[in-house]
Amino acid sequence: MANSAQAKKRARQNTVLRLHNMAQRSAYRTAVKKVRKAIEAGDKGAAQAALQANMSVMDSLADKRIVHKNKASRQKSRLSAAIKAMA
Numbered sequence: 001m002a003n004s005a006q007a008k009k010r011a012r013q014n015t016v017l018r019l020h021n022m023a024q025r026s027a028y029r030t031a032v033k034k035v036r037k038a039i040e041a042g043d044k045g046a047a048q049a050a051l052q053a054n055m056s057v058m059d060s061l062a063d064k065r066i067v068h069k070n071k072a073s074r075q076k077s078r079l080s081a082a083i084k085a086m087a
Contacts, residue, residue, distance in 0.1 A: 024066045031054035055076060
C-alpha cells in the first residue's frame, strides 16, 4: 500500500497509464487482425492496402515502446511475406 503522497500519486498515474497502454495494445492487435482477415479473404490488393494503412499504427506503437520494436518488425515482415505469397 502506498504510504507517501508521492507513492499515492504514482499509483493513480500508473492506473491511468495502464488503461491507456491496454487500449493502444488492443488497437495494435486489431490492426494486425484486419490485415490477416484481408489475406484470408484472398484479395491481394485489399491486403496490401490494409497493410499500408495499419503499418503506421504498428510503427508508432513500437516507437512508444508499447509493443517491442522487434515484434512489430517481425509481424510486418510475416504479413508482407504472406501477401507476396498470395500470387
